[in-house]
Amino acid sequence: MLDGSGSDRGRQLTRREEITWYGLAAVTYVVAGILEKGLLNWIVGPIWLIAFVWFGPLITDRLRRRR
Amino acid sequence: MSWAAHQFEVYAVQAHLPKKMRGKVSFWGIWLGDFTPDFLSKFWVYGITINGRRYGASIPEQWHRGWPGMGFTHTLFAGALIAIGLWLWKRNRALTVGYLLGYAAHALTDVNDSVGTMLLFPFTTLNWSARTWAYAATTDGGKYLDGAAYYSSLGLVMDLFWLFVVLGSWRVLSREHWRTSIVPADPHVWSWFARFMPERALLALYRATFFYGVCRMVAWSTWAHIFARPEIEGIPRQGYPFDLSWTGPWWLEARSLPHVNPLIVIPAALVMLAALYWVISRLWEPMGKRDPRVVAVEA
Numbered sequence: 001m002l003d004g005s006g007s008d009r010g011r012q013l014t015r016r017e018e019i020t021w022y023g024l025a026a027v028t029y030v031v032a033g034i035l036e037k038g039l040l041n042w043i044v045g046p047i048w049l050i051a052f053v054w055f056g057p058l059i060t061d062r063l064r065r066r067r
Numbered sequence: 068m069s070w071a072a073h074q075f076e077v078y079a080v081q082a083h084l085p086k087k088m089r090g091k092v093s094f095w096g097i098w099l100g101d102f103t104p105d106f107l108s109k110f111w112v113y114g115i116t117i118n119g120r121r122y123g124a125s126i127p128e129q130w131h132r133g134w135p136g137m138g139f140t141h142t143l144f145a146g147a148l149i150a151i152g153l154w155l156w157k158r159n160r161a162l163t164v165g166y167l168l169g170y171a172a173h174a175l176t177d178v179n180d181s182v183g184t185m186l187l188f189p190f191t192t193l194n195w196s197a198r199t200w201a202y203a204a205t206t207d208g209g210k211y212l213d214g215a216a217y218y219s220s221l222g223l224v225m226d227l228f229w230l231f232v233v234l235g236s237w238r239v240l241s242r243e244h245w246r247t248s249i250v251p252a253d254p255h256v257w258s259w260f261a262r263f264m265p266e267r268a269l270l271a272l273y274r275a276t277f278f279y280g281v282c283r284m285v286a287w288s289t290w291a292h293i294f295a296r297p298e299i300e301g302i303p304r305q306g307y308p309f310d311l312s313w314t315g316p317w318w319l320e321a322r323s324l325p326h327v328n329p330l331i332v333i334p335a336a337l338v339m340l341a342a343l344y345w346v347i348s349r350l351w352e353p354m355g356k357r358d359p360r361v362v363a364v365e366a
Contacts, residue, residue, distance in 0.1 A: 012266065034294060042074075042279055046272065046276065046279055049275045049278045054264065054267065054271065
């Protein structure tokens with residue numbers, strides 16, 4: 001709705017992809033946070049999630065296309 | 068103090084708006100209101116250490132919640148003052164009401180620790196504290212001891228309570244809710260973000276505070292009870308012990324400031340919350356008539 005690019009950069013995630021990327025972001029952030037408490041703050045947390053959900057599918061889509 | 072509860076209550080407030088306000092109150096207003104009290108005061112509570120020397124409040128609870136100190140940042144009075152300033156500056160009903168609700172949620176939730184907040188400031192500087200769990204920010208323990216104490220006490224229950232309140236209204240986290248209720252209340256902010264980010268990232272941005280709340284709760288609890296190796300009363304332990312008794316945990320002295328009778332605090336906080344919703348509800352239409360955005364939509 002809000003993304004006018006029309007490219008795969010802005011494609012919607014399926015339910016399964018959503019669960020995968022949000023879950024992956026959560027598990028890695030919790031583990032990283034336990035190891036380094038400095039990461040557990042309101043700036044890194046949101047950036048961590050957005051990075052996974054934004055760039056994760058982008059990278060996997062590109063890798064799939066190359067194959 | 069409360070930890071992830073402050074992240075969850077942003078969505079809980081959004082999910083429990085009066086019917087006439089649904090889809091019309093700014094999410095970013097609630098978010099900003101909820102985070103302002105700690106933005107203004109918390110940086111000095113734990114302090115910073117440079118070359119082995121700590122710079123910060125010598126009495127953290129006095130600085131954070133007391134008067135003299137920055138305790139006024141955790142009062143309904145301060146929330147109302149800033150909200151009035153916002154209204155006079157922006158004439159934006161969605162933002163002003165959201166901000167006030169978020170601010171109030173923060174100030175009222177924080178009455179639960181052993182220090183509490185000055186609910187009736189500036190009429191009295193007595194703190195209102197239900198003493199549900201121990202306020203544990205100390206000069207030597209820092210964030211680690213605070214986190215360990217909170218997630219060993221009824222503080223953890225408080226976080227879980229707010230988490231279940233949000234999960235009970237899970238639609239507030241859905242894409243449909245974001246599209247139909249969140250974006251229309253803040254169209255300019257979301258449009259600005261949409262210049263740089265695809266929709267899935269915008270949705271993640273909306274959910275990010277909830278994500279952060281869940282993750283910090285899990286990470287701090289796991290660290291405190293599995294990985295930490297504290298020494299309590301001279302005995303080395305594997306993990307901090309749980310204590311879900313009132314004003315726990317037992318292994319830490321609960322900080323306190325002069326306060327009212329704890330028994331009246333929860334009922335008083337609920338009455339104030341109800342009164343706030345009543346006032347906002349009464350002001351909703353008059354504010355709409357003076358908000359150019361609302362007038363333009365209704366014209």
